[in-house]
Amino acid sequence: MNEDELVRELIERVAGEIGLIIWDMRPKEELTDEEMSIILGIEINDVRRALFSLYEIGLAEYRRKRDEDTGWIEYYWKMRYDRQREVLRRELEKVREKLEEKIQYESENIHYMCENGCVKVRYEEAMELNFTCPRCGGRLEYLDVVNAIDKIRDEIRRIDEILMEL
């Protein structure tokens, strides 16, 4: 996956399809949320929500200006295409950190899982429950996390490869 595709994936995750549509507009100049709403034919509240989601991860910014005729404050938006690599790196590093924490947690705690998949509990809790699922009465079975941890490690490796190429 190249950088543009990765950014699009990130945008879709945080700002949804409307976020992607806005990103792909590549407007030459700043636009107000209202103008975007008209150009795209999308409900203004949906446009705003997507814009603020893009703003939160650093891919959009706005300038406030009072409209001299109406007295309303207008938000002029600009996409930060120049920041996409930086944002991508930061977000990938965040995901990577969470995966590391997950490995740590999984390897420090022994878990039991209901044979029917309803609950996952820690060993102490499973003991208190007499290894019986509180929801369905099924048996709580020891959960082998080695495979799960291997999968997380693969994911981390993939992120590292992407980060090296960015």
Ligand SMILES: [Zn+2]
């Ligand atoms: Zn159960």
